[in-house]
Amino acid sequence: MRLSSQIVLCLVLTGMAHWQTWAQEVEKPILTVYTTSSFVAENGVGPKAEVLFEETCDCDLQFVEVEDSTGILDRVRSEGDSSAADIILGIDNALVVEAQNTGLIAEHEVDMGKLNLPLAWDNQRFLPYDFGFFAFIYDKLRTPNPPKSFEQLLEADDSLKIVIQDPQTSTTGLGFLLWVKALYGENAAASWSKLAPKIHAVTKDWSEAYQMFLEREADLVLSYTTSPAFHMIVEKESKYQASPFKEGHGMQIEVAAILKAAKDPVLANLFMQFLAGESFQALIPTNNWMYPVLFPEEGLPAVFRNLVRPVKSLMIDAQGIADNKADWIDEFNQRLNR
CATH class of the missing domain: 3.40.190.10 (Periplasmic binding protein-like II)
Structure with a gap:
């Protein structure tokens, strides 16, 4: 009888442990980013960025592939406030006014004074992450x-x-x-x-x-x-x-932006900080084949x-x-x- 009780208790505790693990996984916040097919390609920046960010955010970063930046803008414009996206990543300087005119874009909290761009950038709704x-x-x-x-x-x-x-x-x-x-x-x-x-x-x-x-x-x-x-x-x-x-x-300057309808604005801003940080910027030269907006201390690869x-x-x-x-x-x- 005592042995049976111990077995039952063990099963209960094991079940609770599995449930807690499952619950923690289920409760992880999801950050949805609409981006281009080139960004999420196997040899692109996306897969590496996903690993790096998820190591720090305790979240599930999900990239939604859209063919190109024009398609990203068209999609969020058609979805409006009900868009599944928290962030759009991959539109460029030629599209920022169109994107801003949708009324869907929120300001981010990144200090852009540290960015290394050939020209001034002061639009707080769009964060440059590379240029070429x-x-x-x-x-x-x-x-x-x-x-x-x-x-x-x-x-x-x-x-x-x-x-x-x-x-x-x-x-x-x-x-x-x-x-x-x-x-x-x-x-x-x-x-x-x-x-x-x-x-x-x-x-x-x-x-x-x-x-x-x-x-x-x-x-x-x-x-x-x-x-x-x-x-x-x-x-x-x-x-x-x-x-x-x-x-x-x-x-060309490529940018990211947070949607006003983002489910978790704090997490969205954390991702924007990540884009402007050293670990992500180090991926740009030899994965996106563009110039980073934050030059590494050791300099760019020699071939540059x-x-x-x-x-x-x-x-x-x-x-x-x-x-x-x-x-x-x-x-x-x-x-x-x-």
Whole structure:
């Protein structure tokens, strides 16, 4: 009888322990982040960031994959206050006014004074977590003398084949449109007309365009000055380079933001602090292949010293983009007969 009682007691205690463990797991707060497919890719920043953050937050960080940043904005706009997202991560400077105008974005609590950006950033609703510069990538074995300026690009023989992305579906494509607009202003239409015969393809996204370039369907592909770092570090290959343009290069800043409907604002702000912290920022150069907004004490990887450094950073103010983007895309489509 006593033995039976001991067995029963043991089973009860074991059951309670399992229940407590289960209850603790169930009670972990969930932080839902809408982000891009490139961020959550197996070799991207997302999987590593998830492990690092969950080590400190006692929470369940869940990334929801959306194809691109335009899709992120469209999704939260359609979901409104009932969105499952606590945070959006991966939109850029070209979309911040559109995002802010939804009325869905809350201010974060991160001190942005410590961020290392080439220009001032004071919008407290959007936290920069990396930045980069648009550039044309070439294979120096196949194209030993690429254009070194927009002027040379426009005047190049029409046999030169370039691949760019659609500004309606790709932030890279939109960034290129803004780069051209920043340089040529009201004369951008004429520049598109000159460029049109050289454009081999306008792809939906960056991945498709870059793959076409790697398969030798084009001489130049629109990407980033930091893209060669991937080839040098991962593939030990130095033939892919960015062409330095004397007029300067368009700049992109990627940001994250908290939604006003976030289920746990304290946890959401903790994640934003994490994005601006050393452990996450250390992942950026060799996982997202961009520049971090907090440079590591030991410096960037050595190959970054060999990358193109723009003589000038070109950006159009966010409000100007929001006011004119639709017209500028129409101009692009008309001149390219799309």
